[in-house]
Amino acid sequence: MQKELREHIEKIVTLTDEEYGFIMSNFIVKHYKKREFLFREGEDVPYIYFVISGLLMLVYTDDTAKQHIVSFAMEDWWESDNLAYFTQTKATMSLQCLEDTSVLCLPLESYRLLCAELRKMEYFFLQKANAGHIAAQRRILSFLTSNAGERYEQLLKRYPSLYQRVPKTLLASWLGVSRETLSRLWRTS
Amino acid sequence: MQKELREHIEKIVTLTDEEYGFIMSNFIVKHYKKREFLFREGEDVPYIYFVISGLLMLVYTDDTAKQHIVSFAMEDWWESDNLAYFTQTKATMSLQCLEDTSVLCLPLESYRLLCAELRKMEYFFLQKANAGHIAAQRRILSFLTSNAGERYEQLLKRYPSLYQRVPKTLLASWLGVSRETLSRLWRTS
Numbered sequence: 001m002q003k004e005l006r007e008h009i010e011k012i013v014t015l016t017d018e019e020y021g022f023i024m025s026n027f028i029v030k031h032y033k034k035r036e037f038l039f040r041e042g043e044d045v046p047y048i049y050f051v052i053s054g055l056l057m058l059v060y061t062d063d064t065a066k067q068h069i070v071s072f073a074m075e076d077w078w079e080s081d082n083l084a085y086f087t088q089t090k091a092t093m094s095l096q097c098l099e100d101t102s103v104l105c106l107p108l109e110s111y112r113l114l115c116a117e118l119r120k121m122e123y124f125f126l127q128k129a130n131a132g133h134i135a136a137q138r139r140i141l142s143f144l145t146s147n148a149g150e151r152y153e154q155l156l157k158r159y160p161s162l163y164q165r166v167p168k169t170l171l172a173s174w175l176g177v178s179r180e181t182l183s184r185l186w187r188t189s
Numbered sequence: 190m191q192k193e194l195r196e197h198i199e200k201i202v203t204l205t206d207e208e209y210g211f212i213m214s215n216f217i218v219k220h221y222k223k224r225e226f227l228f229r230e231g232e233d234v235p236y237i238y239f240v241i242s243g244l245l246m247l248v249y250t251d252d253t254a255k256q257h258i259v260s261f262a263m264e265d266w267w268e269s270d271n272l273a274y275f276t277q278t279k280a281t282m283s284l285q286c287l288e289d290t291s292v293l294c295l296p297l298e299s300y301r302l303l304c305a306e307l308r309k310m311e312y313f314f315l316q317k318a319n320a321g322h323i324a325a326q327r328r329i330l331s332f333l334t335s336n337a338g339e340r341y342e343q344l345l346k347r348y349p350s351l352y353q354r355v356p357k358t359l360l361a362s363w364l365g366v367s368r369e370t371l372s373r374l375w376r377t378s
Contacts, residue, residue, distance in 0.1 A: 060330055060333065060334060062334045068330070068333040068334050069333075070326065070329060070330060070333065082319065082322060082323045082326060083323045083326065083327070086319055086323065092330075093330075115312070115315065119308070119311075122308075122311055122312065122315060123304070123311065125315060126304065126311060126314060126315045126318060129315060129318030129319045129321075129322055130271065130275055130318050132318075132322040133271060133318055133321040133322040133325055134271045134272045134275065136322055136325030136326055136328075136329060137259065137271060137272065137325055138272070139325075139329050140259060140325060140328050140329060140332070141249055141257070141259060141281075141282075143329070143332040143365075144249065144257040144258075144259065144365060145249060145251045145257050176332075176333065
């Protein structure tokens with residue numbers, strides 16, 4: 001089952017079997033059921049997660065108990081509360097399964113070990129970090145410039161499978177619109 | 190004048206004089222006047238910029254010619270249109286000086302060379318990329334959860350000097366509020 005990670009890494013750097021064996025020895029495989037939490041707000045964030053199969057959502061709950069969806073993560077995506085993970089502080093967000101989900105978990109000390117021992121992995125993580133930063137910049141831009149209709153169009157275009165897999169109420173939250181507005185967008189698109 | 194970059198890098202990794210000499214040989218120093226553009230939308234983005242002194246703003250102009258401020262960058266900050274820089278595509282944003290500004294410019298081939306030749310620099314850029322990703326995640330969260338008043342409070346708390354240096358009309362754009370709303374926030378804070 002771990003071939004997914006190898007294929008994912010080898011899009012950026014090629015690996016020998018020995019190197020891949022070493023990389024995998026640093027990950028822990030975990031399986032979660034739909035609705036289970038990988039971590040909750042206020043808890044430690046021991047891992048960064050690579051999604052083998054399934055679907056996760058990163059959620060922030062505000063003072064009025066309203067939930068805000070920061071991001072979704074499906075197959076081949078990395079997800080965590082990055083601030084809490086890299087600074088070893090408590091989570092400000094929760095990570096929850098929308099489907100039964102299998103993940104590869106990487107502790108921070110293993111992240112650092114992989115970077116130190118295997119130059120290729122440091123290079124790989126640098127590419128991923130830059131890509132993550134770029135994706136976040138694009139989402140900031142979409143908040144500044146797009147209305148909900150445009151964000152909805154972007155979502156359908158970039159991540160068509162999300163529309164099939166994510167409940168509409170949660171899609172509306174991610175877009176920052178009401179459930180009713182999403183229905184209207186869906187009917188007119 | 191280049192001591193600023195050395196002090197900045199040495200917050201993360203220590204350097205020998207020889208290493209720092211090699212690093213500096215990859216940068217180009219440039220000086221810009223207030224209101225000058227480092228690059229404009231539609232142009233190539235040859236560099237990532239380290240600000241030695243001065244103040245920059247990264248701006249997106251929408252279809253109706255309205256300007257949206259994605260970020261400000263002052264001393265010790267790195268700035269560019271990261272998507273355009275790393276993928277060598279045309280800029281979707283413009284980078285403009287709000288004050289006379291001196292920057293150190295790093296071409297992409299030099300970024301790659303520094304990472305390949307100097308392990309410490311790859312590590313340094315990985316830390317910076319992760320920090321940039323985290324900062325962008327926090328700004329996304331602030332759009333999802335905060336009203337303009339809260340974003341204004343966060344701005345004053347995290348970057349008090351920006352309030353002194355940035356024209357109020359531009360601060361309002363960054364916050365996503367009208368100039369009038371910003372005046373009201375200022376009077377009541």
